[in-house]
Amino acid sequence: MYDIIVIGAGPAGITAAIYAKRAGANVLVLYNGESNVEKTDKIENYYGFKDGIDGQTLFKNGVEQAKNLEVVVRKEEVLGIEKIDNVFYIETTLKKYDSKAVIIATGNKNLKPDVKGISEFEGKGISYCAICDGFFYREKNVAVIGNGAFANKEVEHLKNIANSVTILTNGNQIKDKITEGLNVNSKPIKQIQGENKVQRVEFEDGSGLDIDGIFIAIGEASGLDFAKRLGIAVKNDFIIVDENMQTNISGLYACGNVTGGLLQICKATYEGAKAGISAVKFIK
Numbered sequence: 537m538y539d540i541i542v543i544g545a546g547p548a549g550i551t552a553a554i555y556a557k558r559a560g561a562n563v564l565v566l567y568n569g570e571s572n573v574e575k576t577d578k579i580e581n582y583y584g585f586k587d588g589i590d591g592q593t594l595f596k597n598g599v600e601q602a603k604n605l606e607v608v609v610r611k612e613e614v615l616g617i618e619k620i621d622n623v624f625y626i627e628t629t630l631k632k633y634d635s636k637a638v639i640i641a642t643g644n645k646n647l648k649p650d651v652k653g654i655s656e657f658e659g660k661g662i663s664y665c666a667i668c669d670g671f672f673y674r675e676k677n678v679a680v681i682g683n684g685a686f687a688n689k690e691v692e693h694l695k696n697i698a699n700s701v702t703i704l705t706n707g708n709q710i711k712d713k714i715t716e717g718l719n720v721n722s723k724p725i726k727q728i729q730g731e732n733k734v735q736r737v738e739f740e741d742g743s744g745l746d747i748d749g750i751f752i753a754i755g756e757a758s759g760l761d762f763a764k765r766l767g768i769a770v771k772n773d774f775i776i777v778d779e780n781m782q783t784n785i786s787g788l789y790a791c792g793n794v795t796g797g798l799l800q801i802c803k804a805t806y807e808g809a810k811a812g813i814s815a816v817k818f819i820k
C-alpha cells in the first residue's frame with residue numbers, strides 16, 4: 537500500500553509529491569493527458585527563470601525532479617476513487633492501487649461539450665455521474681458522450697440498468713477499448729432536444745436518436761467527476777478545501793487549479809506544498 541497517491545503531474549501534483557516524499561512518505565503519482573503547463577509556450581512570470589521557460593521543459597523537469605527523489609511516477613489514467621474503511625482505492629486503466637491518503641491535482645477541465653441544450657437540460661436528463669444517477673434510467677434508453685476509458689466505465693455501470701446504451705463520440709474517434717457489442721454513433725451532435733427534459737439528440741447531418749438520458753464522460757475523469765462520486769463538497773465547479781488543502785473527506789486533499797482561485801503555477805505549487813505536508817501529517 538502507498539502512503540499517498542497523487543493524481544496529476546502538473547505543478548500542484550508534483551510539488552505535493554516532492555514535499556510528501558521529502559517528509560518520509562511512500563508516494564505514487566499517476567497522470568494522464570496534458571497538464572496545462574505543457575500547453576504553455578513561454579512562462580515569464582514564474583520565479584527563478586530570468587529568460588522565462590517553455591512549459592514542456594518545466595513539466596518534464598518537474599517529473600524528473602520527483603523521480604530523482606524516488607517518487608514513483610506512472611502514466612496511467614485514473615478512472616475512479618473509492619474509500620472503504622479508511623483505505624482509498626484508485627482504479628486506473630491498468631490496475632487498482634490502494635493508499636492511506638489521496639491528493640487530487642487534476643487541474644481544471646471543462647466538463648461540458650460545446651453542444652446546444654447540454655446546460656439547459658442539466659438535471660433534466662443530462663448527468664455527469666452514472667453511479668449517482670444511473671438508477672433513474674432503469675429500463676430506459678441512454679447515451680454516454682465520450683470516446684475513451686472513462687466513458688466506457690460509465691457504460692459498464694449503465695448497461696446493467698438501462699434498456700440500451702449508446703456511445704456518442706460527437707465526431708471523435710474511439711481511443712480506448714470499449715465494451716463489445718455496444719452501439720456507437722460517431723456523428724457530430726448538433727443539439728439536444730426535448731420538452732422540459734431530454735428526448736432526442738439531433739446530429740449535424742439532420743438525423744436523430746430518441747433518448748431518455750445522456751451521461752457526459754469526455755476525456756479523462758476530472759477532479760469534479762471524482763468529487764461527484766465521492767461526495768466531495770464543490771462550489772462553482774471547484775473543489776472546496778480548508779487551509780490545509782483537505783476536502784470534506786478525511787485523508788483526501790486537493791490542490792492547484794482544481795480548487796479554483798488564481799489559476800497560475802505559483803498558486804498550484806503553494807497549494808501542492810501544503811497538500812503534501814498535510815497528507816503526511818494525516819498518515820502519521
Ligand SMILES: Cc1cc2nc3c(=O)[nH]c(=O)nc-3n(C[C@H](O)[C@H](O)[C@H](O)COP(=O)(O)OP(=O)(O)OC[C@H]3O[C@@H](n4cnc5c(N)ncnc54)[C@H](O)[C@@H]3O)c2cc1C
Pocket residue numbers: 543544545546547548549566567568569570571572573574575576577578579580581582612613614615641642643644756757758759791792793794798799800801802804
Ligand atoms: C495556454 C496557457 C498558458 C498559461 N500560462 C501561464 C503562465 O505564463 N504563468 C502561469 O503561472 N500559469 C500559466 N498558465 C496556467 C498554469 O498552466 C496552471 O495554473 C497550472 O498548470 C495548474 O497546475 P495544476 O497542477 O493544478 O494542473 P495541471 O498543470 O493542468 O495538471 C493536471 C494534471 O492532472 C492530470 N490528470 C487529469 N485528469 C487525470 C486523470 N483522470 N487521471 C490521471 N491524471 C489526470 C494531467 O495529466 C496533469 O498531469 C497557463 C495555462 C495555459 C492553458
